[in-house]
Amino acid sequence: MFELLQTSQASAARRGRLTTAHGAVETPVFMPVGTQATVKSLTVEQVKETGAQIILGNTYHLNIRPTSELIESLGGLHKFMNWDMPILTDSGGFQVFSLSKLRKIKEEGIYFNSHLDGAKLFLSPENCMEIQGKLGSDICMVLDECIPYPSEKDFVEKSTDRTLRWAKRSLEHSKKIGLPERNKLVFGIVQGSHYEDVRIRCSQELAAMDFPGYAIGGVSVGEPQEEMLKQVAASTPHLPANKPRYVMGVGTPEQLLRMIALGADMFDCVMPTRLARHANAFTLDGLINLKNAKYISDAAPIDAEISNYTTSYSRAYLRHLVMANEMLACTLLSIHNIHFFQLLMAQARHHIELGDFEIWSEAWINRYNAKQDS
RNA sequence: GGUAGGGUAUCCAAGUGGCUAAAGGGCGCGGACUGUAAAUCCGUUCAUCUACGAUGUUCGUCGGUUCGAAUCCGACCCCUACCA
Numbered sequence: 001m002f003e004l005l006q007t008s009q010a011s012a013a014r015r016g017r018l019t020t021a022h023g024a025v026e027t028p029v030f031m032p033v034g035t036q037a038t039v040k041s042l043t044v045e046q047v048k049e050t051g052a053q054i055i056l057g058n059t060y061h062l063n064i065r066p067t068s069e070l071i072e073s074l075g076g077l078h079k080f081m082n083w084d085m086p087i088l089t090d091s092g093g094f095q096v097f098s099l100s101k102l103r104k105i106k107e108e109g110i111y112f113n114s115h116l117d118g119a120k121l122f123l124s125p126e127n128c129m130e131i132q133g134k135l136g137s138d139i140c141m142v143l144d145e146c147i148p149y150p151s152e153k154d155f156v157e158k159s160t161d162r163t164l165r166w167a168k169r170s171l172e173h174s175k176k177i178g179l180p181e182r183n184k185l186v187f188g189i190v191q192g193s194h195y196e197d198v199r200i201r202c203s204q205e206l207a208a209m210d211f212p213g214y215a216i217g218g219v220s221v222g223e224p225q226e227e228m229l230k231q232v233a234a235s236t237p238h239l240p241a242n243k244p245r246y247v248m249g250v251g252t253p254e255q256l257l258r259m260i261a262l263g264a265d266m267f268d269c270v271m272p273t274r275l276a277r278h279a280n281a282f283t284l285d286g287l288i289n290l291k292n293a294k295y296i297s298d299a300a301p302i303d304a305e306i307s308n309y310t311t312s313y314s315r316a317y318l319r320h321l322v323m324a325n326e327m328l329a330c331t332l333l334s335i336h337n338i339h340f341f342q343l344l345m346a347q348a349r350h351h352i353e354l355g356d357f358e359i360w361s362e363a364w365i366n367r368y369n370a371k372q373d374s
Numbered sequence: 375g376g377u378a379g380g381g382u383a384u385c386c387a388a389g390u391g392g393c394u395a396a397a398g399g400g401c402g403c404g405g406a407c408u409g410u411a412a413a414u415c416c417g418u419u420c421a422u423c424u425a426c427g428a429u430g431u432u433c434g435u436c437g438g439u440u441c442g443a444a445u446c447c448g449a450c451c452c453c454u455a456c457c458a
């Protein structure tokens with residue numbers, strides 16, 4: 001399923017290829033987030049135009065609305081949303097964190113109150129696999145507990161142990177319901193918060209379970225960047241080299257490059273789409289906020305060195321759309337921001353192949369951080 | 375011409391004697407967003423300055439009452455509705 005094509009000499013950066021039931025994914029890869037069976041404000045054609053190879057959906061959200069049964073009855077998530085390329089679904093583990101006021105965690109699973117109407121919900125390692133099976137995701141994430149930062153070590157140990165027990169139950173149940181036969185890949189998730197020894201132990205125990213792929217979760221929950229990188233660095237060496245490694249929920253362009261150097265292969269983040277809706281655009285010289293008055297008559301494109309559908313418009317026009325609250329602003333900026341991330345990953349892959357990834361990425365980061373004004 | 379209601383900062387709009395440079399919203403300006411309860415949230419928005427504080431000038435206009443007025447009184451100027 002995963003071919004390791006090349007490993008960098010100067011770092012742990014890897015070039016790989018993950019083959020799924022809906023085609024291959026070249027890694028390192030950035031996966032746009034489409035929680036509710038849509039990458040917000042974009043058609044699937046527009047998402048493909050950015051160069052995206054795979055997108056995310058969310059088990060928790062889709063199972064509440066419109067329900068996994070409905071999606072299954074309509075032919076599965078791919079058909080439902082008209083996306084024929086790979087889909088990874090998150091388990092709902094992150095909602096344990098982000099909707100923490102609405103849930104209660106027990107050994108058997110998580111009791112939720114729906115954020116929509118308060119209805120009682122239950123998510124377990126087993127039904128989470130079943131739901132993702134109904135959705136037809138190519139990559140299914142195990143149910144985990146995303147730990148808040150910072151947390152006491154005693155709590156982290158107990159929570160991570162439960163996540164490990166849940167991982168085992170998930171993998172066993174996925175086999176029982178025939179996910180491997182359908183070429184569906186189940187990924188285990190490393191937790192451990194900001195304790196490297198817990199991260200290491202969790203990585204090793206997951207590796208022993210022999211998952212088709214591994215994720216590092218519980219990062220980007222409020223900790224400083226150095227802490228995040230430290231925890232990824234603690235985990236990757238203990239995960240099998242011949243399996244994909246996915247760092248969940250990250251990150252900034254700089255973080256992506258730094259984590260690639262640590263041996264991570266896959267990433268997802270709402271950043272490009274959310275920032276787009278909040279009028280921010282990525283450029284090679286840093287982030288710009290199109291709401292700023294200085295762009296009012298700026299005839300230049302977002303970034304003169306980048307070419308995509310959005311860069312054929314001026315900053316002044318994009319700012320106008322933003323200020324007028326026109327929905328096209330969300331679409332155009334989302335196209336650009338996702339394309340920016342895809343471009344970054346394509347270049348990273350290219351430079352890993354060339355063998356100069358580390359030099360290239362340092363230069364890229366330096367330029368990105370150098371200029372405050374744009 | 376008569377009757378009633380109303381004129382508050384960039385706009386809308388509270389406030390009917392001191393705690394009011396004046397609630398709330400909007401617009402504008404700036405910031406934050408990392409496995410999406412997010413096209414959201416936060417800050418700021420009279421002026422000047424030695425600027426997490428100080429001073430000055432404000433509530434249609436002019437005048438008055440009062441220790442003190444956006445708030446009370448008088449005149450005047452506009453606006454709205456209805457009646458002639």
